[in-house]
Amino acid sequence: MAQSFDYGFVIRCSCTLSFTLGLFVLMPVMLNLFSSPLSPSFSINIFDDQAFNMTTRTNLTIHFGLKLKNKNSAIGLHYPDQLNITFSYFPNVSMIVSLAYYNLDGFYQGNGKGRLVRDVVETSSFPGVLEGTDFIAFRxxxxxxxxxxxxxxxxxxxxxxxxxxxxxxxxxxxxxxxxRLVEPGLDSKLKKVEYNSY
Incomplete structure (x- = not known):
């Protein structure tokens, strides 16, 4: 008499094995993705597509590009408030003078998405050269x-x-x-200082 093969047993074993592998392989990956989300990264580009003219001493228009990157492949980000950008310059190493302000409305950024904001901002004055150098140090x-x-x-x-x-x-x-925009204090040039106005 021929012995019958139990297909139900094989299917049950396969399902149990798949579930166990999923539990021990996928679960740590999912926990890692959601338990330690990464902070977004920000970087800015000014003057690359703009001729910087020192002969005119009127107010300066700054063309800029701001990159915002959500580094999380499985988590979205909300920016619930306005993002505030301040453009300033150093007349000397111990003083900083504000030139212009820019606000970007809050928005949602999807999983792993980047956003590039290109705009211009008009300054309130013309920046001066950093004392003892031949360049303007913008912040x-x-x-x-x-x-x-x-x-x-x-x-x-x-x-x-x-x-x-x-x-x-x-x-x-x-x-x-x-x-790249970094935390003040990580770079000696970015110590938090009080703003002054001329």
Whole structure:
């Protein structure tokens, strides 16, 4: 008498094996994606597509591009408040003078998405050369809040900045392209200082 093969047993074993593998392989990956979300990154580019003219001493128009990157492949980000950008310059190493302000309305940024904002801002005066040098030291500061698209997520605040030097003799930037915005204090040039007005 021929023995019958139990297909139900094979199917049950396959399902159990698949479930176990999924539990032990996929679960740590999912936990890693959602338990330690990454902060967004910000970088800015000023004057790359603009001739910097030192002969005119009227107010300066700054053309800029701001990149915002959600580095989380499985979590979206909300920017619930306006993002505030301040453009300033250093007349000397101990003083900073504000030139212009720019506000970007809050928005949603999907999983792993980037956004490039291109715009112009008119300054309130013309910047002066950094004392003892032949370049203007611009500073860009960004203040923003964001929330992860997760249940119970709280608002996180970032205060970031960078320094961009422009040579006044030939109008070229010391560092071309986008500059990463970092926390003040990580770079000695970005220590938090009080703003002054001329």
């Amino acid at each position: 860009v500061d960004l203040v923003a809040t964001y929330k992860y698209k997760l249940a119970g997520s709280k608002r996180h605040k970032v205060e970031l900045g960078c320094v961009v030097g422009v040579n006044v003799t030939n109008g070229t930037k010391i560092q071309m392209g986008f500059n």
